[in-house]
Amino acid sequence: MTAAFTLVGLLLLLALGVWSAAVCDRVALVGAGRGVIAHPLRQAVLLLAQQQNETERPDWLNWKLAPPLYLALAAAGLSVVPLAPGAVLADVDAGIVLWGAVEALTVVVVFLHGWSANSQLALIAAYRYVAIGLPVMLVSMFVLIAAALPAESLAISAIVESQRAGWNILGQPLGFVLFLLLGLSLSFRGPFNYADSSDVAGGTATEISGAHRLTWEIARLAILVAFAAMAAAVFLGGYLGPLLPGPLWVFLKTLAVLALMVAATHAFVRLPPARMLTLLWVAGLPLAFVHLAIVGLEVLG
Amino acid sequence: MAVSRLASWAVTAPVAAFPAVGADAADRVCDLATDPSLTLARSPRHASVLLVAGQLRDADASALCRLHDQLPHPRATLVWGGGSPVPGSASVALEDDPRPALCDLARGLFRGERDSEPDLLANEPPNPWRGLGDFGQGGQGMMGGTPYGRMMPMPPQADLRDGLMLDAYTATVGPFLPTLPPGLVLEVTWQGDIIQSARLVRVPFEPPRDAAAPFHRALSEPGSISVLERIRAANHLRCLAHVLELLELHRLARRCRRTAVQAITGETIDVARLMRAVRRSGALAAAPPGLGRLPEEVAAEIGGVARRAGGKPVDVRARQREYADLGFEPITHAGGDVRARLLQWMEEAEQAVKLAEHARLRERVRFAHAVESPWGPLPATGHYEPSETGFDFTDLLVGCEWLEAMLVVASFDVAALARMTPRSPDPGLGEP
Amino acid sequence: MTGLDLLLAIFGVAAIASGVQVFRTDSMVRASFLLLLSFIAVGVMMLLLSAPYLGMATIFMMAVEMMVMALFMVAFMMNPAGLNPMMMVHQHRFSIGAGAFAFVGLAVFVLVADFPRNAVDPEQPAIRALGHELLGGSMLIFETAGVTLLAAMVGAVILSSRNGRYGAADEGSRPPGLEPGGEPAGRVPEAGGGHHHHHH
Numbered sequence: 001m002t003a004a005f006t007l008v009g010l011l012l013l014l015a016l017g018v019w020s021a022a023v024c025d026r027v028a029l030v031g032a033g034r035g036v037i038a039h040p041l042r043q044a045v046l047l048l049a050q051q052q053n054e055t056e057r058p059d060w061l062n063w064k065l066a067p068p069l070y071l072a073l074a075a076a077g078l079s080v081v082p083l084a085p086g087a088v089l090a091d092v093d094a095g096i097v098l099w100g101a102v103e104a105l106t107v108v109v110v111f112l113h114g115w116s117a118n119s120q121l122a123l124i125a126a127y128r129y130v131a132i133g134l135p136v137m138l139v140s141m142f143v144l145i146a147a148a149l150p151a152e153s154l155a156i157s158a159i160v161e162s163q164r165a166g167w168n169i170l171g172q173p174l175g176f177v178l179f180l181l182l183g184l185s186l187s188f189r190g191p192f193n194y195a196d197s198s199d200v201a202g203g204t205a206t207e208i209s210g211a212h213r214l215t216w217e218i219a220r221l222a223i224l225v226a227f228a229a230m231a232a233a234v235f236l237g238g239y240l241g242p243l244l245p246g247p248l249w250v251f252l253k254t255l256a257v258l259a260l261m262v263a264a265t266h267a268f269v270r271l272p273p274a275r276m277l278t279l280l281w282v283a284g285l286p287l288a289f290v291h292l293a294i295v296g297l298e299v300l301g
Numbered sequence: 302m303a304v305s306r307l308a309s310w311a312v313t314a315p316v317a318a319f320p321a322v323g324a325d326a327a328d329r330v331c332d333l334a335t336d337p338s339l340t341l342a343r344s345p346r347h348a349s350v351l352l353v354a355g356q357l358r359d360a361d362a363s364a365l366c367r368l369h370d371q372l373p374h375p376r377a378t379l380v381w382g383g384g385s386p387v388p389g390s391a392s393v394a395l396e397d398d399p400r401p402a403l404c405d406l407a408r409g410l411f412r413g414e415r416d417s418e419p420d421l422l423a424n425e426p427p428n429p430w431r432g433l434g435d436f437g438q439g440g441q442g443m444m445g446g447t448p449y450g451r452m453m454p455m456p457p458q459a460d461l462r463d464g465l466m467l468d469a470y471t472a473t474v475g476p477f478l479p480t481l482p483p484g485l486v487l488e489v490t491w492q493g494d495i496i497q498s499a500r501l502v503r504v505p506f507e508p509p510r511d512a513a514a515p516f517h518r519a520l521s522e523p524g525s526i527s528v529l530e531r532i533r534a535a536n537h538l539r540c541l542a543h544v545l546e547l548l549e550l551h552r553l554a555r556r557c558r559r560t561a562v563q564a565i566t567g568e569t570i571d572v573a574r575l576m577r578a579v580r581r582s583g584a585l586a587a588a589p590p591g592l593g594r595l596p597e598e599v600a601a602e603i604g605g606v607a608r609r610a611g612g613k614p615v616d617v618r619a620r621q622r623e624y625a626d627l628g629f630e631p632i633t634h635a636g637g638d639v640r641a642r643l644l645q646w647m648e649e650a651e652q653a654v655k656l657a658e659h660a661r662l663r664e665r666v667r668f669a670h671a672v673e674s675p676w677g678p679l680p681a682t683g684h685y686e687p688s689e690t691g692f693d694f695t696d697l698l699v700g701c702e703w704l705e706a707m708l709v710v711a712s713f714d715v716a717a718l719a720r721m722t723p724r725s726p727d728p729g730l731g732e733p
Numbered sequence: 734m735t736g737l738d739l740l741l742a743i744f745g746v747a748a749i750a751s752g753v754q755v756f757r758t759d760s761m762v763r764a765s766f767l768l769l770l771s772f773i774a775v776g777v778m779m780l781l782l783s784a785p786y787l788g789m790a791t792i793f794m795m796a797v798e799m800m801v802m803a804l805f806m807v808a809f810m811m812n813p814a815g816l817n818p819m820m821m822v823h824q825h826r827f828s829i830g831a832g833a834f835a836f837v838g839l840a841v842f843v844l845v846a847d848f849p850r851n852a853v854d855p856e857q858p859a860i861r862a863l864g865h866e867l868l869g870g871s872m873l874i875f876e877t878a879g880v881t882l883l884a885a886m887v888g889a890v891i892l893s894s895r896n897g898r899y900g901a902a903d904e905g906s907r908p909p910g911l912e913p914g915g916e917p918a919g920r921v922p923e924a925g926g927g928h929h930h931h932h933h
Binding site: 028029030031033035039041042043045046048049050051052053056120124127128190191193197198199200201202205206207208209210213266267268269270271272273274275 | 307308310311313314315317337343344346347349371373374375411426470472478479480491493494546547548549550551552553555582583584586587589702703704705707708
């Protein structure tokens with residue numbers, strides 16, 4: 001019974017999150033005009049009315065399978081987020097490791113999407129994305145391990161419970177900032193948009209149209225929502241909070257993180273890949289190590 | 302019915318148009334991009350309407366046909382300005398607003414009132430297939446190439462970055478790639494994402510005539526400083542907006558374009574605030590120092606923004622008394638690289654708006670011998686000829702990664718690019 | 734045969750089938766990702782056998798490794814797209830023989846060996862026990878060794894890349910002459926860069 005409620009709740013969270021992220025994107029770009037709330041629906045219908053195009057000799061299986069796989073990864077990532085004490089769809093002991101697998105497979109899926117189109121600009125975008133996506137994943141794993149240390153468990157529900165004393169964002173602010181980089185990279189937006197970027201005429205999405213493109217864009221937003229729910233659970237206390245019921249707190253915190261992500265998308269520049277790589281390896285990873293060491297010392301001492 | 306309800310929803314979505322920009326149309330397309338009811342797509346696959354703006358060259362016809370066939374069904378073509386080798390479903394004069402026609406086309410397409418345009422080219426691969434098996438792997442040898450000649454891809458030289466030998470891939474980019482100036486066609490050889498060599502095939506279209514006309518007129522009769530400086534500011538803002546689009550700062554690019562439109566119409570605009578926002582986003586950090594550094598003698602030939610960005614305070618306006626009365630001082634930056642040119646654009650736009658505001662409409666200036674247009678000194682013949690030094694801007698692209706190469710190309714205005722072409726008589730270069 | 738046994742059999746067959754496809758496909762990128770598929774199937778089998786940490790860690794590590802392997806295969810084979818169809822196998826008769834021998838040997842071992850049948854308490858903290866078993870009291874040593882290895886790998890790549898820190902690496906790396914001011918001693922590299930094997 002709880003599982004059924006949790007499933008419905010998570011699906012609602014996914015749908016609402018994808019819709020609000022699309023609306024926030026539109027508002028950030030052109031401002032709040034008339035009909036901005038229904039904009040995602042209009043765009044979706046437009047895309048459904050278009051033909052799905054083909055290229056010459058692509059790898060059909062990987063090309064057409066990549067968007068549904070991306071969506072499945074988002075669903076898998078969302079399934080470990082608890083909506084209330086004991087209401088977790090997949091209560092795995094190693095939720096953090098599952099997230100690591102989701103992040104790694106996301107890189108694989110985006111690469112396959114760009115590679116299998118048999119198009120030059122899509123290929124360049126896919127390779128660039130891998131070069132940036134892997135170091136960001138490393139940074140995020142250290143941050144997640146640091147968040148798991150006070151809870152002494154890799155399960156997300158245990159991490160949420162451990163925040164009764166205080167939310168992790170207060171104790172580990174650097175971790176939260178580094179973790180936000182992961183969100184930008186998983187759905188390749190803004191400063192981390194190396195996969196679908198404007199300088200390669202749309203990147204991995206340059207050759208897709210119609211329902212294929214709609215699925216890809218929805219999957220991008222879905223992984224962002226899953227990330228936001230994860231950030232809300234691991235850093236903002238998940239279902240903890242006064243007055244309102246647990247699931248409502250999860251919704252509100254997820255939406256807050258989504259708004260933050262959309263703001264960050266439009267605020268910062270996308271550096272050339274070589275510069276971003278230098279920044280990640282020279283600044284990002286050492287910061288993550290230092291952060292982990294500090295949190296470790298705090299927990300031991 | 303459900304289908305017509307869905308169709309009516311599809312019709313209210315912003316029209317997705319892919320712009321194929323020709324001569325004298327770049328500014329108008331840039332202004333069109335500010336409208337929220339219209340989306341200018343980055344790839345033809347994302348668009349429903351092909352917007353052919355301005356006059357195209359004969360040599361661009363085959364590229365336009367291929368572009369047309371890449372749009373997904375249902376599709377239509379709108380010819381804006383009458384110079385298209387492809388007959389469209391509708392046409393609008395260049396002076397008119399194409400938006401009503403675009404909306405009509407889109408509505409007709411999605412409601413089923415208008416048929417989707419058929420393919421212009423036959424659906425066949427361009428090269429005849431010779432080989433065994435689906436992919437030619439049925440022949441003898443590791444690459445299946447014997448006896449049908451499929452060779453092992455042997456790279457001609459080591460990767461310029463780290464000695465890794467990757468297969469070289471050559472392709473032609475342009476003339477309608479949104480990241481390049483309209484009309485520019487390059488033949489690029491990549492190894493991975495590093496450009497090993499680039500060859501100019503066709504020069505980009507020149508600056509739009511109606512923007513350059515007031516500067517030409519200022520040579521013979523007095524022109525209003527306010528108007529001239531506002532055109533300059535608008536041009537610099539549009540160039541900056543293009544660079545910001547490359548750097549994924551779409552919101553800031555939109556603001557720059559809107560400000561450019563407001564500059565032309567004469568409203569009061571706050572460029573300084575916009576430039577502060579650009580700096581805060583870190584856009585200048587995106588260009589590594591020394592990227593696209595122009596040699597001094599070439600900058601001296603080209604003049605204009607590129608020369609001042611190299612540290613030489615050479616500006617025709619400094620010699621005019623009317624400008625000196627307004628307190629004009631040439632701005633310079635050191636380095637002559639992409640970052641310096643971007644800063645030059647930003648600060649000259651701010652300066653131009655300030656001059657326009659101080660001058661109001663009363664002050665007039667007449668230039669004696671030369672005019673400082675937004676694209677540097679105006680050419681005597683009316684066309685931007687290759688410079689005496691014979692410098693080829695494609696030399697700046699060698700060894701650059703794709704985004705850096707696009708930044709280098711975008712940091713020059715089209716007049717500077719036309720000047721930095723080789724002098725050898727290449728048929729097809731710059732043909733009208 | 735319970736549902737669990739059926740699932741295990743399905744994923745086992747999937748692992749073997751995708752493993753075989755690795756050698757029958759004609760593209761490097763497809764080969765790497767078919768191998769990834771095989772490893773994912775093995776990871777799922779571990780999940781089904783109540784080893785969630787091991788299963789997910791396998792999937793996680795193999796995803797990263799196969800992604801990097803695809804990159805390196807394509808880079809060192811000089812074909813950036815990996816879509817160029819080519820014959821992917823060499824010495825296949827020997828390899829098939831060795832593989833079949835290993836399979837038969839392991840299958841015999843699995844069928845003949847006497848595995849323990851003790852029931853494990855589901856409440857037991859499996860991850861903690863695994864951690865203690867693998868690393869014991871040497872956790873800090875392993876962590877620092879891991880970071881040191883990473884730094885060593887990054888350093889090795891930087892040192893061996895052509896753009897050395899003080900200029901192109903292959904210009905400075907010539908040994909001094911036997912006489913002062915004489916020709917550098919040692920083998921002089923060929924001018925062509927050494928790619929003289931022609932495959933057609």
